[in-house]
Amino acid sequence: MKYLYTLRNQLEEPHNYMYAKFQGSNFIEHYKSDRLSKLSILSNKMQNRSLSSELISSVREVARYSFDKRLSIYSINDANAAVQKMTENGCFGIKFVVINNSSVIDLIDRKQSGRIYSFALLNQLLHDVLKSSADEKKTNFWINRFIHQFEVTKKIFEYYSPGLVKGGGATDLIYNYVLVSFFLAVTLEYQGSLSLKRLSCLLKVNDLIGSVSTQLFQEPVLMQIFGLSLALELSKSTQLVGGSGD
Amino acid sequence: MTSKRVFSEIGLILAETTRSDVYLEFLVNEGFLPAFVLVMQNKANNALPGQVVTDPLGGIVQPQFEIAPQSFRDKYSLLERKLLENDIEYEISPSHDINAEVNIQILKRRPEFVFVYSGYGGVFLRAPILAIGKKFLHVHGGYLPDYKGSTCNYFSILTDGKIGASSIFLTDKLDSGNVIVRRLFAPPKDKRNMDHLDDSICRAKVLIETLKKYLADSYCWNFELEDNSKGEMYYIIHPLLKHIAILN
Numbered sequence: 001m002k003y004l005y006t007l008r009n010q011l012e013e014p015h016n017y018m019y020a021k022f023q024g025s026n027f028i029e030h031y032k033s034d035r036l037s038k039l040s041i042l043s044n045k046m047q048n049r050s051l052s053s054e055l056i057s058s059v060r061e062v063a064r065y066s067f068d069k070r071l072s073i074y075s076i077n078d079a080n081a082a083v084q085k086m087t088e089n090g091c092f093g094i095k096f097v098v099i100n101n102s103s104v105i106d107l108i109d110r111k112q113s114g115r116i117y118s119f120a121l122l123n124q125l126l127h128d129v130l131k132s133s134a135d136e137k138k139t140n141f142w143i144n145r146f147i148h149q150f151e152v153t154k155k156i157f158e159y160y161s162p163g164l165v166k167g168g169g170a171t172d173l174i175y176n177y178v179l180v181s182f183f184l185a186v187t188l189e190y191q192g193s194l195s196l197k198r199l200s201c202l203l204k205v206n207d208l209i210g211s212v213s214t215q216l217f218q219e220p221v222l223m224q225i226f227g228l229s230l231a232l233e234l235s236k237s238t239q240l241v242g243g244s245g246d
Numbered sequence: 247m248t249s250k251r252v253f254s255e256i257g258l259i260l261a262e263t264t265r266s267d268v269y270l271e272f273l274v275n276e277g278f279l280p281a282f283v284l285v286m287q288n289k290a291n292n293a294l295p296g297q298v299v300t301d302p303l304g305g306i307v308q309p310q311f312e313i314a315p316q317s318f319r320d321k322y323s324l325l326e327r328k329l330l331e332n333d334i335e336y337e338i339s340p341s342h343d344i345n346a347e348v349n350i351q352i353l354k355r356r357p358e359f360v361f362v363y364s365g366y367g368g369v370f371l372r373a374p375i376l377a378i379g380k381k382f383l384h385v386h387g388g389y390l391p392d393y394k395g396s397t398c399n400y401f402s403i404l405t406d407g408k409i410g411a412s413s414i415f416l417t418d419k420l421d422s423g424n425v426i427v428r429r430l431f432a433p434p435k436d437k438r439n440m441d442h443l444d445d446s447i448c449r450a451k452v453l454i455e456t457l458k459k460y461l462a463d464s465y466c467w468n469f470e471l472e473d474n475s476k477g478e479m480y481y482i483i484h485p486l487l488k489h490i491a492i493l494n
Contacts, residue, residue, distance in 0.1 A: 017484065151481035
């Protein structure tokens with residue numbers, strides 16, 4: 001039995017995850033294998049590219065620790081520390097910057113006029129979160145809106161109406177999924193208590209990206225960000241598995 | 247022997263699911279009989295959400311033996327046999343969709359004022375049926391207002407080590423009606439049948455308590471929690487977290 005949720009192209013045929021069959025404790029091992037193999041592929045692909053060693057090292061460092069099959073607390077802590085260091089230094093290889101002054105982050109009320117481009121909003125949210133200048137209330141609002149949209153439609157649209165109510169445009173822009181994934185992963189990392197709702201959504205978004213991951217291979221920065229997100233997801237999930245006595 | 251009480255103002259909407267079987271079993275055992283039951287049969291070849299292909303009950307809910315002759319058992323489903331045995335008026339709907347016009351018309355012409363709803367999974371009652379002048383009593387699988395939405399009890403096992411159920415009247419806002427009764431339960435040791443059996447049993451217990459409270463309150467619907475507007479909305483849990491909850 002394989003990990004089923006990354007086998008078919010989820011952009012074309014999304015899973016609804018309803019009444020998922022219990023497959024025993026082996027399922028957890030299948031999940032880990034899936035994620036570790038994806039990290040391995042990303043790591044190798046990035047090694048073959050002419051990126052700066054600093055940029056390559058971010059995913060490789062996390063991936064290396066994740067390859068420890070025992071996934072001990074020591075290795076998880078080290079992986080988390082590595083990610084934290086990178087976010088503090090802002091060296092993700094992509095600059096999350098404020099795009100313009102008419103802030104999309106304030107288009108919360110559905111009665112407002114305007115259009116929110118997912119990339120612009122996610123870019124600004126990540127910029128604020130990584131610089132520790134995020135308004136927690138607004139950040140949580142947008143997290144919940146993205147979770148709702150993805151859980152209900154299984155898509156991230158190119159743009160939305162204010163408040164992320166109605167989506168439009170393309171739904172196959174893989175970078176939007178990668179940015180949502182990273183946004184969920186980073187906010188999971190920085191919050192005090194673990195949000196299972198957020199982790200559940202992150203797992204689904206990463207399943208989707210994993211099901212079309214070859215589309216990332218031409219985009220080193222996306223590979224890097226997805227790699228980090230996968231490593232953070234694996235780290236959080238593994239902590240939970242540890243708690244269940246596995 | 248339990249005395250029977252027929253609730254002349256209360257009907258039941260059932261689907262061919264384990265949850266509906268459990269509801270009916272608990273009601274009959276308690277002697278609480280609805281005046282009417284609408285059965286939404288699934289005539290399709292594929293199972294609908296909430297239906298299981300294999301027997302999930304392990305002999306716990308299903309009667310251990312039946313004295314009914316084979317010809318009777320061949321003709322009627324378990325749900326129908328239970329209804330016939332207890333002399334409960336029922337109607338089989340040609341549609342499994344509660345929002346279908348045929349179901350709206352059946353319910354509209356019924357005299358019952360309140361309908362306990364147990365339909366197929368993942369279906370929401372839309373505006374037209376909510377506007378027919380009947381109340382729809384639903385038992386949500388989760389402790390309100392903390393856990394709204396789907397697969398709440400897996401999330402609450404992982405967070406609180408408990409599962410819950412809450413009775414509400416359905417509104418156009420998901421799981422946000424006033425709470426009549428809400429209860430917490432210890433999760434079962436073997437959680438593999440949570441989806442179809444244990445969750446249903448918790449809901450059925452709360453349904454019985456809800457009807458007892460209605461009787462105790464002199465046929466009035468009083469609420470344990472008036473303001474159910476807050477709380478967290480959950481979505482179908484990822485299979486990894488579901489496995490961790492079951493193995494926990």
